[in-house]
Amino acid sequence: MAHRQTHAALDLDRSNPSNGLPLPLPSPPAMNHLNAPYQGQGAGAHAMVPMLHQAPGARDTEANRxxxxxxxxxxxxxxxxxxxxSITGQYQGFVRSYRDYDVVNCEYLRTFNTQVEExxxxxxxxxxxxxxxRQLFEAATDYRTTTESAKSTALNKLKRGDxxxxxxxxxxxxxxVATIEAQNGKCRLPRYASNAKEKYNxxxxxxxxxxxxxxxxRECKDVVASLFKDATYRNRLAWRPETELKQKLTNRKLNGSRSRKGEATEENVQEDKNDEPAGAGGKSRGNSSKNKRRNSENHETPMKKKRRTSSSSPADADADADAEADAGTPPGWAGDSLLSSFNTSSDEEMTGN
Incomplete structure (x- = not known):
């Protein structure tokens, strides 16, 4: 009854504009209890929970509880x-509700914030x-100055309009948004998407x-593709763009080396087949199963040398990769392409993002 009297009073005010008071907004149509006042003000999603008519004391007690x-x-x-x-491997129940998730995640990321000048x-x-x-869009879609080869998967996605x-x-x-927050020292990169070596740039x-x-x-379309493949990559790119670029370039160099080694192995296998002596009836001599096993081993060679570069051993290859990743700042801005010092003769699908 009190609810109806309130609406009647509002209607009376609207019919008498001469009283000098501001006119209230029209009342929404009655929808049973959904027309009741909402709990709280400015409380986000929780402000949209309707409360039934209760005594003020009971309502406050329920809200506090x-x-x-x-x-x-x-x-x-x-x-x-x-x-x-905590690394017990057993459920701990640290997060018990949607609201708890927001609070815990906020405080979790806060631990990785860094002090920066404003x-x-x-x-x-x-x-x-x-x-x-607009500037980001033009840079991401412009492939006129990219150094990637025509075989680049990401480049072809752009050209096809994927x-x-x-x-x-x-x-x-x-x-x-991630770039603005990163410049303010506000981390959005969780620990599980990072490691100790990848610091803030x-x-x-x-x-x-x-x-x-x-x-x-503008110059590395593989970075553009990674934004679509991994939801955390935007935060990685904003937080440490130099580190991410060096990782991309290292991956490109390693993949180019693997591709060239794979092509050389295929050529050697084909030459062995062509040079195989023929016996009676034009069939190849020797044990056929032995030949198949040898050819199979030749085909598997690229997989065994997966981590190799131009070095003579896997250990040297890993050392070269680490040195490449720690080579310092990429080429300078004075007219140099960021990718100009890297071999881009082969640009197959890159490992990782």
């Missing part, structure tokens, strides 16, 4: 070292955001970090 069931940021922050070091050139308006997306304009924009907006300004990422997208 439910609130006490959730984890607080301070509580999670204090328990985070214990939770992160950047004054962070975009803050819709116009600035839109301009950044990703629509909307697909590209929707994948680039999260990258922009510092840039003096947002423009420096953003420009570096744009240039990577």
């Amino acid at each position: 439910k609130e006490s069931l959730y984890l607080s940021h301070l509580e999670v922050r204090a328990r985070m070292p214990l939770m992160m070091n 950047s004054t050139d962070i975009p803050r308006t819709d116009e600035q955001y839109s301009d950044c997306i 990703w629509s304009d909307l697909d590209m924009e929707l994948i680039l907006w999260p990258l922009l 510092n840039f003096d300004t947002f423009a420096d970090r953003f420009g570096y990422i744009c240039r990577i997208l």
Whole structure:
């Protein structure tokens, strides 16, 4: 009854605008209990839970009881070292609700934040955001200056139009957000998607970090493809663009070496078949099963040499790969392509992302 009187009072106010009070919004159509006031203000998804008419004291008690069931940021922050070091392999129940997930995940990522100086050139308006997306879009879709070969899978995906304009924009907006947060030292990269060697790459300004990422997208389409394949890659690229670029270039060099070794092995196998002496009736001499076994071993050679580069041993190959990854900053910006110093004669599908 009180609810109807409230609506009647609102109708009376609307019919008498001369009282000087602002006119209230029209009442929504009655939908049983869904027309009841919502619990809380500005509480996100929890603000959309309707509350039935209750006595004020009962409502407060119920809200407090439910609130006490959730984890607080301070509580999670204090328990985070214990939770992160738990490796029992048994369910612990650290996260008990959707709301707990938000709190725990926020505090978990907070542990990887880094102290940085404030950047004054962070975009803050819709116009600035839109301009950044335009620059990222043009860099990602422009393949005129890429150094990748015509066999590049990612390059051919772009040329075929496998990703629509909307697909590209929707994948680039999260990258922009991740770049802004990374420049502010706010980590969005969980520990399970990283390792101890991959540290934060510092840039003096947002423009420096953003420009570096744009240039990577323009010259390395494998990076563009990785944004579509791995949801964590945008955070990796924003947090440590230099490290991710060096990893891509190392993978490219290793794959090029494997491809050349595989082609050489296939040629040797074919030559052995052509040089096989013929016996009576034109059949090859010798034990046929032995020949098959030898050819099979020749075909398996590329798999055995999977980790090899131009070095003479697998150990040397691994050392070369590590040295390549730690080679320092990629080529400078003064007219050099980021990929110009790497062998790009073969550009097959890369390992990893």
